[in-house]
Amino acid sequence: MDITAIKTEPYLDQAMGTSGLRKKTAVVRQSRYIENFTQAIFDSLEGFAGKTLIIGGDGRFYNDKALQTILKIAAANQFGRIIVGQNGLLSTPATSHIIVKYGAIGGIILSASHNPGGPDGDFGIKFNTENGAPAPQSVTDKITARAHTIDRYWTMNIPDIDLSEIGEQTFGNTVIEVIDPVADYAAYMQEIFDFSAIKTLFTNGFTMIYDAMNAVTGPYAKRIFEGLLGAPAGTVIHGTPLPDFGGLHPEPNLTYAKHLVDMMYADSAPDFAAASDGDGDRYMILGRSFFLNPCDSLAILTQYLDSIPFYHGRLTGVARSMPTSFAADAVARDKHIACYQTPTGWKFFGSLLDAGKITLCGEESFGAGSCHLREKDGIWAILAWLSILAQTGKTVAEITHALWQQYGRVFAMQQSYEGLDATDANTLMEKLRESLPTLNGTTVNDRTITDAAEFTYADPVTGDTATGQGICLSFGSDARIVYRLSGTGSSGATLRVYLNERTTDATRFSQSPATAMADLADISRQIANLKKHTGRETPTTIT
């Protein structure tokens, strides 16, 4: 086979963020951009010749071109087997699962997750290691360093590979195998959940709507919900993966999935609604006229998980990212299991899961997952909820109200200020950081800051530390404000402000978080001097 080394020069903007490399599509379409980054990934691995590599993506614009480039570079680098989803499709959780199932050295996922796609949208490349988890900091640092010094890449001079048919093709020492992207994942879900119990729910007239947002989960949802679980045809909407997501912004939240929220607050609403993001790792759940906050969802999953057969006797602990509300903590205390607080980024859960310290983890950014694989998993979370509904016979709202009655309600809200000038956003954070020593004991709007600190994480398994992981201001033990900059944007900066407040006053349980925490939101703007540093007074998205 004709393998060539091509000279190149580094792109110094290539760096791994919260979840891989995320860029504007126009940036990655530059000559040698994908080539450099792919070779940088391979150069940072050891002993991969002859091993298996998984490749897939969420079907967004430019995936097809990038995939062909990556396949040729991977073959030239002498991987033994490359497993790729049919038509290039593989959800992030499915990739994580098959990395482990097929003993691969890792997997490349072409996705910018919940970011919009298209020529003017975003593109991303993620790399997961042999345990199926997003590459940890030690690996992403190596990839970034290599991308900054790269001077050549290898490629195989072969025509584009047909990915439309399931089967194998051999190129030199490499076998490229095209697989059904859904089959392994669907079989695994059947091992975890009691499908007959969920099926009975549908047989008894339970109604559901699932919005795949024209992204990767359409084929998974149709096979699982409409096929295996017997939900009526039409349960899955926006079920065909499209390069531009049909104009939708595939981020399931109150802003970008407003059409679904409106359906669930109408008289004709079904019993249950759910949606996933571009690459299928996030989930949003709604009941009739009820939005389930992901932080409450994590607390409820902690309550019920060990009632699902796969988890009987396996609940060792739960972890949440620091900005995720403390709703799950009280449940963990009650169940006498450990509760860990990690930085934002799924990669921080991997070592805890591998060491068996936790069974379950989740984030406020609509992510939840368990020891079943090393990614957050949207369809898994929805199946877990369907199992809970089948088992209890209650609605989403009833189950959540019961949580609040038992532990109090922890209001949770994320306010994002998107599209900020990066220098302005960094100045705001720097000023906050400088003011930490004086903030302690300060009173604003009659509330006193009892602790002001920047979050540093020491991984209890690996000992690795991560500094600068968000500034947290506590007002006693029941209220707090957290500030951090997003690590998943493709241009400018996004400031995230997280607000939490617990109440045990049942007359306040039905308040909206915006009403309940209007005062805290005001304090968050005052303390950060938001208007002065950014010119903004109102967030672009609130979830």
Ligand code: G16
């Ligand atoms: C990624 C990470 C999550 C993180 C989220 C938001 O999700 O995997 O752990 O919570 O981004 O991160 P940030 O606040 O830095 O933008 P995804 O679904 O984009 O892969």
